[in-house]
Amino acid sequence: xxxxxxxxxxxxxxxxxxxxxxxxxxxxxxxxxxxxxxxxxxxxxxxxxxxxxxxxxxxxxxxxxxxxxxxxxxxxxxxxxxxxxxxxxxxxxxxxxxxxxxxxxxxxxxxxxxxxxxxxxxxxxxxxxxxxxxxxxxxxxxxxxxxxxxxxxxxxxxxxxxxxxxxxxxxxxxxxxxxxxxxxxxxxxxxx
Numbered sequence: 001x002x003x004x005x006x007x008x009x010x011x012x013x014x015x016x017x018x019x020x021x022x023x024x025x026x027x028x029x030x031x032x033x034x035x036x037x038x039x040x041x042x043x044x045x046x047x048x049x050x051x052x053x054x055x056x057x058x059x060x061x062x063x064x065x066x067x068x069x070x071x072x073x074x075x076x077x078x079x080x081x082x083x084x085x086x087x088x089x090x091x092x093x094x095x096x097x098x099x100x101x102x103x104x105x106x107x108x109x110x111x112x113x114x115x116x117x118x119x120x121x122x123x124x125x126x127x128x129x130x131x132x133x134x135x136x137x138x139x140x141x142x143x144x145x146x147x148x149x150x151x152x153x154x155x156x157x158x159x160x161x162x163x164x165x166x167x168x169x170x171x172x173x174x175x176x177x178x179x180x181x182x183x184x185x186x187x188x189x190x191x192x
Contacts (some may be wrong), residue, residue: 003130007139008146010126010178011119013170014079015147020113024151027109031102034152038145040106041152044102045144046137048114049123053137056127075125076179080172082118122175 015021027037063071100108114120123140130136 001135003126003132003135004132004139004142007123007126008143010122010174011140011143012146013143013174014122015126015144017115018119018147020110020117020119020144021147021151023109023113025149027102027106028152031105033102033140036101036103036151037106038149040103041110041142041148042145044107044110044114045141047146048111048120049137049140050122052124053127053133053140056129056136059124060128070183073179073183074154075121076175077119077183078179079122079125080174080176080179084169084172149161 024037024041027040030032031037040054059071119140123136126140127136
């Protein structure tokens with residue numbers, strides 16, 4: 001349960017102001033069909049984070065405990081720095097839905113936007129630190145949904161009311177804390 005809650009909290013906080021959340025705002029404003037957008041986000045996130053979690057679990061099985069501890073510690077500290085940088089959509093544009101419909105367009109756009117994103121990397125890192133892959137993927141997916149479902153319903157009005165700088169600072173502090181704790185050996189019970 002602790003892995004699930006950690007993944008949920010870390011990803012929900014890191015997702016605020018992230019490019020995939022910005023994509024949620026754009027999809028909602030463009031298509032005005034919340035249900036297929038939310039279901040598309042769910043499917044894309046489950047697929048993306050399952051792949052990330054599997055990669056993290058594979059790294060855990062391949063690396064020795066000492067190497068894994070240092071890689072994960074440094075990765076979490078790097079995530080802290082990355083979290084402080086505001087995201088933009090990097091030129092991602094949502095065009096006509098065409099043959100995919102709103103659901104299919106959302107799945108494809110969200111899956112691609114999430115590739116290499118900080119929440120995907122955080123999911124992989126957490127999967128490498130925890131024994132329960134299912135708990136990490138479920139928690140990170142819930143965190144994504146907690147951050148993106150309100151974005152679909154409230155749209156860009158939410159962006160102007162949430163102090164992004166403070167939220168990024170809190171998320172960066174959490175990632176840095178995880179990194180330092182791992183480097184200091186807090187993960188020794190887990191074998192790294």
